[in-house]
Amino acid sequence: MSSDIENKFLKQGGRLTDQRKLIAKVMSESNDHPDVDELHKRVNKLDSKISIATVYRTVKLFEESGIIAKHDFKGNKSRYEQTLKEHHDHLIDINTGEITEFVNKDIEKLQKQVAAKLGYELVDHRLELYGSKIKK
C-alpha cells in the first residue's frame, strides 16, 4: 500500500524512487518527531544501502513540498513530522525530551493581532513550550 506522503509527492510530479518510497513509508508510520539520524536508522532496517545523504536530500525535498515539517527545538538537531493534522505547536519536556502537541486558537488569534499592530502580516510563527512534568 502506498503511503500518504507517497501520494502527495506523486501528485506534485515528483519522481518516486525506491529510496523515497521507503523514507515516505517510514515517515508515514512514525508518530514521533525523528531526526535524520533516527530516520536513517529506521529506513536502513528496510534497506541497508540507503545513504544518509539521500535521507537528507529527501527530507529537504519533502519539506519544500510541504509534505513534512521541520522543527528545530532548542539544543537538538532538526526533527521532522508528517504534516497530516491541522497546525499545532509543541511542548517539550525538558527532562525527558518527550514532545506533546497542542492547539490553541486563542494564542493564534493573539499572534495575528500582535503582528497586525506592529504593521505586519503574519506569515509564519514558532511557538514552543518547555516544561517539566508536575508530579501529583
Added chain:
Amino acid sequence: MSSDIENKFLKQGGRLTDQRKLIAKVMSESNDHPDVDELHKRVNKLDSKISIATVYRTVKLFEESGIIAKHDFKGNKSRYEQTLKEHHDHLIDINTGEITEFVNKDIEKLQKQVAAKLGYELVDHRLELYGSKIKK
C-alpha cells in the same frame, strides 16, 4: 565607565579580562541582535587582536550567567542580546530580517495555562512571529 554587563559579571565573581570588558561594552551598546561574527567585527574595531574563539567563549559564558540571551531564529546563526528589559518575544521581518520586540501578557498567560492543562510547569518558551510588512 563600566557597563551593566561588566558589573553583573563581576558580582557573580567572574574574572574580568580586557577582552571580556570590550565584549561587554560592545554588547551593552548594541541595540540590535548581533551574531558572533558581527560581534567579533565590532570588538575588533576596538582591539584587533581579539580572536573569534574568545568571542564564542565569552558569549557562552555571559549566557550561562544569564547576562545575555541567545536566540536561534529560523535559518540564521545564533544571535545575542543583553537581558536588560523585561521578557519579550520577537517578530522577524521575513523580507529584511529586521527584528521587532514585543510583549504580550495575554499570550504568556495562555501559554502557562496550556502547559498546566497538559500536566506541566512552564519553565521556558520560545515564541517567534515571522511576517512581512503591510504597505499602506
Added chain:
DNA sequence: ATAATTGCAAATGCTTTGCTTGTGA
C-alpha cells in the same frame, strides 16, 4: 533515451577544544 537520483567522500559553516603562552586577582 536521458534527465534526475544515488552513494560516496570531500567540503562546508558554525562552534568547540587542546595546547602553549599570557595575565588578573
Added chain:
DNA sequence: TCACAAGCAAAGCATTTGCAATTAT
C-alpha cells in the same frame, strides 16, 4: 604566584555538494 583565560589552529558536528554510476519515466 598560579589558576584561569587568550590565541591559534585543529577538531567536531550536522548538513550539503561534486561527481561518476545508476535508474525512473
